[in-house]
Amino acid sequence: MSTLFGFGIGIASLNKQDQMLDTLFPAPLAHVSTDQSAQLLAALKAAKIDYNGGNAAIRINVQECRALAQALAEQPDQAAIAKHLSDTERQPVVVVLATDSEPASVAEAYLKLQLLSHRLIKPHQQNLGGIFACLPNVAWTSEGPIDTDELAERQLQARCEGRWIDVKSVDKFPQMTDYVVPSGVRIAATSRVRLGAYIGAGTTIMHEGFVNFNAGTAGTSMIEGRISAGVFVDEGSDLGGGSSTMGTLSGGGAVVISVGKNCLIGANAGIGIGLGDRCIVEAGLYVTAGTKVALLDDKGELVSHTKARDLSGKSDLLFRRNSQTGAVECKTHQSKVELNEALHANN
Amino acid sequence: MSTLFGFGIGIASLNKQDQMLDTLFPAPLAHVSTDQSAQLLAALKAAKIDYNGGNAAIRINVQECRALAQALAEQPDQAAIAKHLSDTERQPVVVVLATDSEPASVAEAYLKLQLLSHRLIKPHQQNLGGIFACLPNVAWTSEGPIDTDELAERQLQARCEGRWIDVKSVDKFPQMTDYVVPSGVRIAATSRVRLGAYIGAGTTIMHEGFVNFNAGTAGTSMIEGRISAGVFVDEGSDLGGGSSTMGTLSGGGAVVISVGKNCLIGANAGIGIGLGDRCIVEAGLYVTAGTKVALLDDKGELVSHTKARDLSGKSDLLFRRNSQTGAVECKTHQSKVELNEALHANN
């Protein structure tokens, strides 16, 4: 029997041309076990839903939805959703991802983003190639997603009727919390966390924090800075207010930035390199890959000058700008000998 | 025949004292052609709307609105709006701007702001003098604009009735997207773009981006930083996350900051001077007008020290802070001779 990469029963919003704007999957599944995959596929068949293998996003009607709810007796969570959707005038959808290939439709893209935000898949652990092309640019409003071409008319009509349509975002990605609020998190300003963010339990994202899609935190973190697309912050690390992370190693192409455990990036600081564990970047200092750094040993003695790029991913580093000389320095807990060896080894 | 500077049929919100809080103009007009001006003025007359020349904001009733819709047969877009507004219990308004003088009422100020956001007038191309005095401070809520003096009572009443009034802003300027979403843009956090912003087609404003009124972008841009009042960013230029622009040349009075084509202002960087084309400001560096800069030629040789003010608006400059000496440097593609000539010419 096959093992499904992903599965979800969802509810979609459509524009007036019947095109899909988004899909909510209340309980998506990833890396579905062989047994569960078999049960799900059998239920689709029993409900006479037109699935013919491979990856597919299938719009179903109310009758199919009811039949699916019955057929899913062995999967009570999924059955409950199907039951809920039997009662809607929106568009119920079933998405089956047999394999982890590029998303090919709105609903598939939304499923993959929700796998991340439900913490079922970590950043970089699935194929999101071409996702921008799958996602329509949507006006996210107090009345739900609206096609940007239909917005002006809707806004005028609402005004005339004494209502008000609040447009909170015009973007390809909606905010995560309109789809899922994972357990154990606080997110002070939800508009700044995109669907597709992976927010670890124990994370607090303050008002100045931001998390892009395919990015996030592993666990306990205080995030008051910006986590760019692709960046992952490990357990126990904090991003100070207004701090910045570059999405990929600046000037270094496709190397993705990550932050190790128990790091601190100070307020208004920034990194264009990755950090290992227990690193500190002083408030206000921006370290790019090309920054020339004076490397100091555990006694504060100069070991050598090096590009920050060569220190990317190493642990126990303190980056600061010497406030008397203006030089960017990197202080370590290691002796001069250890440092020289580390630098001359391949990075 | 006269040519109108501006024209709009709109729908206004009023407070309990019948004072205007805002006005939406679904299809405002600027620099109206002689023919169209004549047709509009004739329609006002035919509908017996009390317009006596000059600049005026005229409240009209439902009957006048219907008459106007009929009289505007030659202007179908305007007729459609008048028809829409015949059916509202809000306040229909007609604004005629014979000339570009200072806005003299709420409705006139709102028309001028919407001319900017509809991309009919570029920043600095109309008279906005005294606009702050025209604009009331309003609570922008999920139930529309509410007079700040009426807010507490409304909020308590809503709570008692099991509803919730969300106050998203208390400001003289509303967010642009509640009035117009121009074509070809993405605005991730609409609360950060004020009405009166001019957002060029092809611009993406990320969550950390901000655009004030009478400011904006000409075309394709990725904006993750702050565009202050009056600042205009030309085609192809990007503002990095958390980057800052000063509204006027710092310490230099009324000289407005602009950014040329294909520039990059790095994350957490900032400018207090204007930039020409193809300039780069390194991440984390704030260049104010008074910053002393070591000017380097195409070989990296020091040409001279100069105030950044003297480099304002010049092209092909790279600003950075030397990470070994702490000195702010400006590197160009020009030879020493060319640079010396440029510096000694009047700026």
Next chain:
Amino acid sequence: MSTLFGFGIGIASLNKQDQMLDTLFPAPLAHVSTDQSAQLLAALKAAKIDYNGGNAAIRINVQECRALAQALAEQPDQAAIAKHLSDTERQPVVVVLATDSEPASVAEAYLKLQLLSHRLIKPHQQNLGGIFACLPNVAWTSEGPIDTDELAERQLQARCEGRWIDVKSVDKFPQMTDYVVPSGVRIAATSRVRLGAYIGAGTTIMHEGFVNFNAGTAGTSMIEGRISAGVFVDEGSDLGGGSSTMGTLSGGGAVVISVGKNCLIGANAGIGIGLGDRCIVEAGLYVTAGTKVALLDDKGELVSHTKARDLSGKSDLLFRRNSQTGAVECKTHQSKVELNEALHANN
């Protein structure tokens, strides 16, 4: 007779387990006079509300609410609220704070936060110990506060019914403006000002501004930066765009940061020390307590090198980074002799 520390008649939101999520107090009282305290307590008795002294948050029913409205004849503001709440299906609450001890319940914590935002108590002038433990983590939505455990079901239900629940925040603290908008302020992005902020009349908080609880401004201020928990900014001081304040003296434990009168913290700058009056921190410079500063006298002559910590709270200082040498400098209006004396006196 006793004097009450605080008093409020409020309206609470409950979750499905009947637990309190928040409480709105439309007209809270602090440092209640002896006479008024006596009247309030007499009214509670007359309305047969079960108050037995000390600090208490008492849920009352509709009958008690009506009785209280009648018994409060001498307190028309409070009577009006009680009358309003007689008509709700939400939960009316009376909170009596006989003393300023740690808040012991949701309603008590909310009363204390509202005393701050109603400008009845300044930051640090009341006991907020243990307040985090009192406050539940709540999803703040377009339908009001929702228990995070109940959110997903509510969101799915709303979608099926064609509605949309917008989750604007998941946090222990709500935004201030859903409880009170104090007079004389503008707050461009209300999501960035927490309940418990104290915003002085004459303050404008721009889109990039932020104010935490138990923090704020005394009077006229332009706030485009972040006021951390505990920080208080005095009359006439401005925080530039993206500027940062640390909550407590960095590396200095419990000393709370404050900013004196007529200071300017430049864009993207930051402070980890307190400022006296008329201080300037240059755009882009972050001064932490440990920053070594070259102290210059009124002639620009070097007096000595000192840690910024030793300059905390002093007046008439200009902090800048020398753009030629990279050294952080502090320039004063004082002569060398005066400065030497000031430095050698106990700080």
